[in-house]
Amino acid sequence: MDQLTFDDIVCEYGSIFKNREVFTMDYLPESYKYRDSQLTKMAVYSKEVDNGVTPQNMRIRGGHSTGKTTTTMKYFSMMEERFTNVVCVHVNCQINTTEYKIFSKIYKRLFGRQINVSGLSKFNIYDEVMEYIINEEKVLIVALDDYNYMKTGQELNRTLYNLLRAHESYPGVKIAVLTIINTNNNILIDSQVSTIFHPIEVEFDSYEYYAIYDILKNRCKSGFYHNVISEKVLNKVVDLTYDIGDLRYGIKLLAKAGEKAEKENSLNILSKHLI
DSSP states (O other), rough: OEEEEEEEEHHOOOOOOSSSGSSSSOOOSSSSOHHHHHHHHHHHHHGGGGGGGOOOOOEESSSTTTTTTHHHHHHHHHHHHHHHEEEEEEEEEEOOOHHHHHHHHHHHEEEEEEOOOSSOOOOHHHHHHHHHHHTOEEEEEEEEETTTGSSHHHHHHHHHHHTTTTHHHHHOOOOEEEEEEEEOOOOOOOOOHHTTOOOEEEEEOOHHHHHHHHHHHHHHHHHHHHTHHHHHHHHHHHHHHHHHHHHHHHHHHHHHHHHHHHHHHSSSOOOGOOO
């Protein structure tokens, strides 16, 4: 008997996942519901971009796993698709905790992700970013996600100040800033920043039960093969997710349950796989 190939094994034992990416936190669903009002508000305050008008600064606030980041990424996708003069940069401030790291992230978005910035000073990076925006006639929109995780308040205030006042030293620069933060976190911004940072508030409330059910069901349809998970097991996941109040918990639970089922060569996700 010939030795089994990897493809033979997959075909013989089947698979749970149709698309594992669906259960990652970076996944952006094609059909995006339940945050239409927030997305519409963000779009309304950005509608003059085509005429060269900088979008309003915004503060995105809400509890854990209420769709703040996903909505922002959807907004970015819509903006870059609609307006050729827009460049959007999402910065995870849990990873990029300093002003230097944040401007390095922006620099790489503009000039290429593989570029090594280790030999460049903060001023060089900042200067080249501003010159690019002017020369290419771009509008830069920067989202500082979880900005309360920045290394110090001084780093945060300096970053905001240099973004928001860039046009004073570089006439023609157009930059909008979105700050994303959980409701329970209050970050003090110093007077130099508060005088120029008057963001539009975009609030995200917790998902209702029916919304959690619909979101997780659609993830299952996109991420699992047909009939992999029963309605009964899905409802258990929805109940647990609703009780905890964290949509990410439900998405991660589905991913882990699928992995457990695959390890057992099961073609279905069972209740035992949720434990």
